[in-house]
Amino acid sequence: MKYMICELKEIDKYPNIGQSIDDVRNKVREMARIAFAKDPGGVITDADQFTMTTPLPQDFYGYAGTALMKWNQRLGSANTWVDIFNRTMPEDMITGIPGLAFPDPSLRITELRLEIADKKYARFNIEEAKAYEQPAIIFEEPFIINEEETLLLRGRTEAIGYYTIVPVQAVAAYKKKADVISESLG
Secondary structure: OOOOEEEEHHHHOHHHHHHHHHHHHEEEHHHHHHOOOOOOOOOOOOOEEEEEEEHHHHEOOOOOOOOOOOOOOEEOOOOOEEEEEEEOOOOOEEEEEEEEEEEOOOOEEEEEEEEEEOEEEOOOOOOOHOOOOEEEEEEEEEEEOOOEEEEEEEEEEEOOOOOOOEEEEEEEEOOOHHHOOOOOOO
């Protein structure tokens, strides 16, 4: 898997990143239109439209194996592999993630490993990202998680403590508006 590391605040300076973000949004929109047999709406939708917004933290399970309340998690062990995001996407949800951002001042993850459905990607070392204030990793081929597919993003930890990993410019399509406006977690 090819990727690029850059400063989070400088993503807009790279035209190929903007194209990648547009591509993932268009692909998720088209996949959802076909899968849900509805037209896309926005934040405000009619009954015959699906909703597109950012993925919500509670749509993912984290290190503790429970739904996330926010993108910040606490690592309880060092020098081991932990689940960063792990979830089988529910029916009626499609998610596209062009990249990941690490907005914390200290990077506690040194390697990442990604699986989507039955596709396993090679591990990739991200220690180079320590040279950046707020690194972002943008994938040449954004990952898209279709409904009922499993996403497993694992990280090799370097230190115990809190860390934040946020999907960059990610988009999620929800068939049912109730899945987005509900305040229930997980």
